[in-house]
Every structure is written in structure tokens, then in C-alpha cells.
Amino acid sequence: MSNTRYVIGVDLGGTKISAGVMPADGSAIVAQVTEPTNAADGADGVTARIAAAIETVIAETIAKTGATRKQFWGVGLGAPGPLDRDAGLVIVAPNLGWNDYPLRDRIVAATGLTATLDNDANCATVGEWWIGAAQGGRNVVGMTIGTGIGGGLILDGKLYHGSSDVAGEIGHTTIDTQGRRCKCGNYGCLEAYASGTAIGERAREALAGGEPSALLVMAGGDLSKVTAQTVYEAAKTGDRIASEVVRETARYIGTGIANLLNVFNPDVVVLAGGVAQAGEDLFGPLRAEVKRRAFKPAVDACRIVPGALGGNAGMVGAVATFMSQQPA
Amino acid sequence: MSNTRYVIGVDLGGTKISAGVMPADGSAIVAQVTEPTNAADGADGVTARIAAAIETVIAETIAKTGATRKQFWGVGLGAPGPLDRDAGLVIVAPNLGWNDYPLRDRIVAATGLTATLDNDANCATVGEWWIGAAQGGRNVVGMTIGTGIGGGLILDGKLYHGSSDVAGEIGHTTIDTQGRRCKCGNYGCLEAYASGTAIGERAREALAGGEPSALLVMAGGDLSKVTAQTVYEAAKTGDRIASEVVRETARYIGTGIANLLNVFNPDVVVLAGGVAQAGEDLFGPLRAEVKRRAFKPAVDACRIVPGALGGNAGMVGAVATFMSQQPA
Numbered sequence: 157m158s159n160t161r162y163v164i165g166v167d168l169g170g171t172k173i174s175a176g177v178m179p180a181d182g183s184a185i186v187a188q189v190t191e192p193t194n195a196a197d198g199a200d201g202v203t204a205r206i207a208a209a210i211e212t213v214i215a216e217t218i219a220k221t222g223a224t225r226k227q228f229w230g231v232g233l234g235a236p237g238p239l240d241r242d243a244g245l246v247i248v249a250p251n252l253g254w255n256d257y258p259l260r261d262r263i264v265a266a267t268g269l270t271a272t273l274d275n276d277a278n279c280a281t282v283g284e285w286w287i288g289a290a291q292g293g294r295n296v297v298g299m300t301i302g303t304g305i306g307g308g309l310i311l312d313g314k315l316y317h318g319s320s321d322v323a324g325e326i327g328h329t330t331i332d333t334q335g336r337r338c339k340c341g342n343y344g345c346l347e348a349y350a351s352g353t354a355i356g357e358r359a360r361e362a363l364a365g366g367e368p369s370a371l372l373v374m375a376g377g378d379l380s381k382v383t384a385q386t387v388y389e390a391a392k393t394g395d396r397i398a399s400e401v402v403r404e405t406a407r408y409i410g411t412g413i414a415n416l417l418n419v420f421n422p423d424v425v426v427l428a429g430g431v432a433q434a435g436e437d438l439f440g441p442l443r444a445e446v447k448r449r450a451f452k453p454a455v456d457a458c459r460i461v462p463g464a465l466g467g468n469a470g471m472v473g474a475v476a477t478f479m480s481q482q483p484a
Numbered sequence: 485m486s487n488t489r490y491v492i493g494v495d496l497g498g499t500k501i502s503a504g505v506m507p508a509d510g511s512a513i514v515a516q517v518t519e520p521t522n523a524a525d526g527a528d529g530v531t532a533r534i535a536a537a538i539e540t541v542i543a544e545t546i547a548k549t550g551a552t553r554k555q556f557w558g559v560g561l562g563a564p565g566p567l568d569r570d571a572g573l574v575i576v577a578p579n580l581g582w583n584d585y586p587l588r589d590r591i592v593a594a595t596g597l598t599a600t601l602d603n604d605a606n607c608a609t610v611g612e613w614w615i616g617a618a619q620g621g622r623n624v625v626g627m628t629i630g631t632g633i634g635g636g637l638i639l640d641g642k643l644y645h646g647s648s649d650v651a652g653e654i655g656h657t658t659i660d661t662q663g664r665r666c667k668c669g670n671y672g673c674l675e676a677y678a679s680g681t682a683i684g685e686r687a688r689e690a691l692a693g694g695e696p697s698a699l700l701v702m703a704g705g706d707l708s709k710v711t712a713q714t715v716y717e718a719a720k721t722g723d724r725i726a727s728e729v730v731r732e733t734a735r736y737i738g739t740g741i742a743n744l745l746n747v748f749n750p751d752v753v754v755l756a757g758g759v760a761q762a763g764e765d766l767f768g769p770l771r772a773e774v775k776r777r778a779f780k781p782a783v784d785a786c787r788i789v790p791g792a793l794g795g796n797a798g799m800v801g802a803v804a805t806f807m808s809q810q811p812a
Contacts (some may be wrong), residue, residue: 238781246780307747311639319623319748320785329743330777333735335661342742342777407661414670415657416741419635421646422795449658449670453566453575457648 162186162217164210164231164269164479167180167276168259168458169193170251170303173202175209176471180229180479182287187216188483199257206233207266230270231263232478234311234470241321243404244273274315274477275477276300276470280463281308282315282480283473289464293424299326299411300469301431304339305347307458315477327351330363331411348380348410352430355384357434359401370395388434402437409438410445417450417458425460432462489557490545491806492538492597495798496522496563496587498579498631501530504539504799505545508807510615513796515544527585534561535594540760558598559591560806562607562798565608569649572601578630587777595723597735600641602805604798605652608756608791610638610643610808611801617687617792626795627654629737629759632667633675637748643805655679659739677736680758681710687729698723716762720790727757737766738773745786753788756797760790 160179167174176188189212192207199461210231222297225447238247246252260273265272281298284290290298291298305327309316317323327347328340335344336354348354359382363372371390390398413425431438447455463469488507495502504516519533525804540561545551566575572588574580588601607624612618618626624638633655637644645651655675656668663672664682676682687710691700699718702711710767718726742751759766767790791797 168531181574238575240780282802308745311644314640316639318782318785319751320749320781322745322779322782322785323747323749325746325779326780328779330739331658331661333739340779401607411658416652416747418653418656419637419651419744421648421651423647451566451650451653451656451668453648454646454650454653457650479672 158223159231160221160227162222162223162227163229163475164213164476165209165474166231166233167208167474168202168206168231168233168235168251169276170236171459172196172472173206173209174207175213176466176468176475177213177318178472178475180388182472182476185472186220187213188471190211195252198250199254200262202252203259203262203266207263208260210263210267218382220362228269229482230272230478231267232279232474232476233259233263233271233422234474235259235273237275237321239273239321240273241273241317244271244345244432246273272478272481274474275306275308275321275324277306278308278315278317279467279473279477280306281426282308283465283469283471284426284428284463285310286471287465287472288426289461290426293422295420296424296426297326297420297422299425299427300412300427300429301427302352304353305351311420312322315480326412327414329412329415331408331415344413346408350405350412352384353367354381354407355387355401355405358404359387361400362397362401367397369397371398385430388437391437392435399437400419402434403441406441407445410442411449411459413442414438414446414449417446417454420453422458425458428463428465432466486549486551488549488551488555489804490551491557492541492556492559493536493799493802493806494538494559494561495607495802496530496561497604497798498523498564501534502799503535503541504803505536506800506803508635510800510804511703514548514798515541516799523580525765527580527592530580531587531590531594535591538591538595539733543798553611554741555596555811558600558806559595560607560802560804561588561591561599561690562604562802562805563587563601565603565649567601567603567649569601569645572599572784574601598810600806600809601653602802603634603636603649604633606636606645606799607641607805608634608797609638609801610757610804611793611797611799612754612791613638613802615793615800616678616754616797617789618752618754621750623748623750624754625654625748625750625754628757629755630680630757632681633679639748643808650687654740654744657740657743658734659716674736674740678740679731682713683715683729683733684710686732687715690725690729695725698715698729699726713758716765717803719765720763727765730762731769734766734769735773738770739777741770741788742774742777745774747781749782750786753786755789756793757789760794763805
């Protein structure tokens with residue numbers, strides 16, 4: 157009988173819950189399930205769905221490997237922040253409508269397993285560092301670009317949380333003091349220019365001029381259906397408006413990353429989430445912008461790479477953050 | 485006979501060299517001397533002057549305390565970067581005209597003492613952390629505002645250097661993508677708006693309109709003599725133009741600090757150098773700008789304070805960084 161220890165990772169997002177099981181050595185995802193979040197059901201409803209997803213992947217792992225329940229070490233939870241990690245609380249999660257919700261302890265109560273809670277962008281960064289595109293880095297900046305822009309920092313080989321678990325909010329750094337209003341209330345945040353939401357918005361603004369574009373065709377003629385995804389795809393066909401939006405996006409993200417290079421001097425910057433699929437259309441001009449703006453010794457020390465784990469980075473990283481918080 | 489161990493700290497600047505002696509417990513500056521750098525003499529000339537300053541403060545300490553030369557543990561050197569700390573090299577120092585200069589080993593050869601080399605802004609931050617305004621902080625951002633803007637980061641209780649000793653260049657983070665040209669070649673750097681040099685420049689631009697101002701009087705009617713110092717002094721007398729320049733400066737620095745709060749979530753931000761003398765005229769609107777731009781849990785976790793050590797922060801911190809790099 158194998159003594160393999162298994163850890164359950166959960167990535168809780170505004171639209172979906174992803175739960176998976178990995179052995180402690182990170183060699184495989186043994187079982188995995190994705191469920192809709194249905195935030196409208198309220199925190200307890202969502203928690204019940206998470207607990208059920210955990211039981212599903214445990215059962216599947218047992219069926220596949222013959223493991224016993226004792227071999228399940230615990231649950232790593234990744235959730236949108238701000239969080240209080242020590243208390244296991246989600247302090248505020250606007251997309252979920254949660255306030256001061258004790259997610260960790262509810263999951264412990266529901267599953268009988270120990271659990272840890274960390275920020276979703278921190279988890280995605282740790283996932284890419286553990287078995288993805290940032291492996292081997294000592295100082296890693298992770299950036300997740302989706303509805304918003306999140307970030308995680310691994311400094312001197314350790315996930316950095318800051319003084320009140322807020323560290324890594326790189327989407328909310330100002331790149332233009334007089335710039336676009338951001339949902340956070342500030343002006344000129346990177347997120348207001350380069351999140352998936354902002355990319356779609358800027359594309360719709362560009363299309364408003366009436367120039368024919370593959371973008372509009374791909375969105376079935378419905379301007380409101382133009383998303384970041386449509387923009388990346390249209391750019392690959394050479395569409396002028398889409399290509400311009402991607403180049404602008406590269407300049408914005410490049411400015412944000414250049415700032416991080418001059419301050420953190422990392423050896424890896426990894427961009428996780430949908431943006432990784434944009435390919436060289438985005439990464440080419442993005443690296444050029446970073447080179448133009450950051451100090452040469454910082455540029456020379458750093459590789460800027462798309463994530464390798466796709467949508468699994470958060471779940472995989474939740475497994476790794478759980479383990480990093482256990483006594484040796 | 486006392487067994488006190490003494491450490492020599494050296495702060496090498498573009499215009500002056502400051503050398504001092506402190507006991508390992510940081511309880512006093514036992515001896516101190518300041519010399520002009522005279523960079524035109526070349527690296528070896530400057531090094532000879534540093535070595536002479538070291539001998540001066542050693543002799544003074546011996547005379548005052550009866551210490552023997554064996555009680556001098558070594559020399560901490562703070563110098564403008566970029567540096568290679570392991571090799572003890574100053575890679576480039578534009579204000580000194582140095583390239584790949586082995587400062588540390590030249591000082592070891594000249595004095596017979598062991599020595600360490602670190603960045604001047606790192607040293608100033610460590611100095612304020614050790615015995616100054618940032619005492620007790622676990623995550624500290626130090627900002628030095630003089631001719632340029634430098635920075636140092638203490639993260640999880642340890643000075644952070646990054647992957648190639650470039651970390652902390654917070655003067656060269658973009659706060660306006662289309663903004664003012666910076667000496668580093670980039671556009672819109674914080675340093676291009678809020679360094680001592682930039683403050684003088686902006687004041688001269690404001691005076692060009694011809695409005696009467698105490699600023700011009702204090703500079704003896706000579707526009708070219710208006711400096712950041714003059715601006716702070718004139719603002720204290722209520723001068724309109726000077727006050728406006730200080731308020732603008734507060735907004736720029738506040739934006740830069742808000743970015744750092746959202747990314748590092750520090751418990752202390754300390755502003756060292758001449759800017760500390762500007763007082764509440766600057767710190768009041770600066771804190772307000774940070775509050776407006778950064779996340780509340782990050783703002784709540786952090787105090788933003790002027791340095792307590794004045795011009796000695798770099799020298800004091802050089803002593804502390806020397807000790808932190810010795811085997812226990």
C-alpha cells in the first residue's frame with residue numbers, strides 16, 4: 157500500500173470553483189472538478205458546493221488509487237481578497253458579495269480536514285513557481301490578468317504577504333496620475349487599462365469609429381460581445397483595430413512590469429490566466445516596452461514568460477501553499 | 485578594559501564623503517568626519533580620501549575611548565549603485581564617473597580591515613530601521629530624496645536586494661506613461677517630478693510667469709539659485725508659488741508611495757534626506773494622497789514618517805549592513 161499523501165486544492169472564483177487533488181510531490185492532478193460558483197446562493201451555499209466538490213475529488217482519487225481517507229493531508233483554499241489569513245477570513249469579496257466570511261473554518265467543519273486560506277493571485281503565482289513556467293526562480297512576480305489584475309510575489313524563495321496580507325496588488329499601481337478611473341476608486345491604475353475588462357472596453361471604444369473590423373464580425377455584429385478573448389483572436393488574423401489594442405495593452409502591461417523590475421529586480425515575471433494565450437502578438441511588444449523602461453541590469457536578470465498551467469495555476473498553487481504552511 | 489567592538493560606516497556621495505564610528509550596539513556616533521568627494525580626482529584619489537577619513541575616525545575613537553585597533557571590526561561602505569555586492573564593485577556611478585571599480589577591495593587593501601559594500605539608499609533605509617524613525621518595522625520602505633530618488637526595502641525583517649542587486653529603484657517607477665523625460669532615459673519616472681532637482685526645476689518653471697514670489701527674493705533674484713531647499717523654506721512663509729510646488733510634490737510622492745503600499749503592504753515608509761525637513765507642509769498632503777490612492781487595509785497598516793537621522797542615515801546604515809553580513 158502506498159503512503160502517498162494527497163492534498164486538495166480549491167480555486168474559488170467569481171464564476172467558477174475548481175477543485176483538484178495532487179500528491180505532495182506535485183507529479184500529477186489525480187482528480188479534478190469544476191462547478192459554477194452561483195454567488196447568488198450566498199456564502200453558505202457556495203461553501204456547501206465547495207465542500208461537495210472536495211468530496212467528489214476525494215472519492216475519485218480513492219477510486220483511482222485505492223488511497224484511504226487518512227492519506228488526505230488537507231485542503232488549500234485560494235480566494236479573492238483582501239483576506240485575513242491567520243483567522244481564515246475573506247474580508248471583502250465584491251464579486252461574491254462576501255464580508256468577513258470564515259471560509260476556512262467552514263470548510264474544516266464540513267470536511268473534517270485541516271485547511272489554509274490564501275489569496276487567489278498568490279496561489280496562481282505559487283502554482284507556476286512550483287511546477288509551471290516560473291520554476292527555479294528565486295524572486296518571482298506573478299501577474300494574473302482576467303476580469304481584474306492580481307499579483308503575487310515570491311521574494312528570496314518565499315511567498316511574501318506584507319504587513320496585512322494586501323501585498324501584490326499590482327493591478328492597483330498608478331501608471332498615469334491623471335488617468336482612467338478604476339473600480340477601486342483610484343485614477344490611472346494598471347487594471348483600468350489592461351485587465352480583460354479594460355481590453356474589451358478599449359476595443360469597443362476603438363470600434364465606435366465605424367471602421368470595418370474582423371472583431372465585430374467575430375462578435376456577431378454585437379459590440380457588447382467583444383471581449384479580450386475576441387481581441388486576441390482577431391489580432392492573430394491581422395485585424396488592424398484588434399492589433400492596435402493588443403499593442404497598446406502590451407505597452408500598458410510593459411510599463412507596469414518595468415516598474416516591478418526596477419523595484420523588485422525579479423528573475424522571473426510570469427503572466428498567468430487568459431492573457432497567456434495571446435502569444436507573441438502581446439509578449440513581443442511587451443518585452444520591448446519593459447526593455448525601454450527598466451534598468452538594464454534588471455532587464456538582463458529577468459525572463460518574462462506566459463504561465464504554463466493555464467486555468468489550473470490557482471488550484472495547483474493552493475495545494476502548494478497548503479503544504480508550505482504545515483509544520484515540517 | 486572594554487571589549488566594545490567598533491564599526492566604521494562610510495557614506496560615499498557625489499559631493500561629500502561621510503565617515504563615522506559606532507559601537508556594535510548602535511548607542512552612539514563616537515567619531516565622525518565629512519570630506520568633499522572631489523570626484524574629479526578619479527576613483528583612486530577618492531578612495532585614498534575615504535581611507536584617510538577612516539584612519540581619522542579610528543584615531544579619534546582611540547583617543548576618546550582608549551580602544552585598541554583590534555577592537556575595530558570592519559568597514560561598511562555605502563555607495564551609489566548599481567553595484568555587484570559579492571564582488572565589491574561599483575558597476576556604474578554617473579555622478580562619480582566610475583565604471584566597474586573594486587571599491588571594497590581597495591579599502592580593504594588600504595586599511596587592513598574587512599569591508600562590505602552596499603547601495604547608499606539601502607544603507608539609509610537600514611540606518612533609519614536600526615536606530616531611527618523606522619525602528620520596529622517588519623516591512624519597511626525607505627525613500628531617499630536628494631539629487632535623485634533612491635529606495636531601500638526591508639521585507640520580512642531582512643534587507644531585500646533582488647536578483648542582481650538592483651531592487652529598490654523606486655525613483656524610476658513610471659507614474660505617468662506619457663510624462664516628463666527622466667535622466668535614466670525613461671518617461672514619467674517619479675524622480676523626474678519629485679527629486680530635489682525636479683522640485684527646483686518645477687519652481688523655476690512656475691516663476692517664469694513673472695508672479696512676485698518670496699522664492700525669488702530668497703534666491704537673491706537669481707532664478708538659477710532656486711532649489712528644493714528654497715522652495716520648502718518659502719512655503720513655510722506662506723509663499724503661494726512655493727506652497728503650490730510643495731503640494732504638487734506631495735501628490736507625486738504620494739502617488740509613488742501609494743503604489744508601494746499596494747504592492748509591498750509595508751508597516752513603515754520612511755523618507756530620508758533633506759525632504760524630511762519639509763515638515764507637515766509636505767507630509768500632510770502626501771499622506772492624504774496616499775490615503776486617496778491606496779487600499780484601506782494597506783493604508784491602515786502603515787505609518788509614513790520623516791527620517792530621524794538626517795544626513796547621518798547612510799553612514800549609520802553602512803555600519804548596520806556591515807554587521808548584518810558578518811557570521812554570527
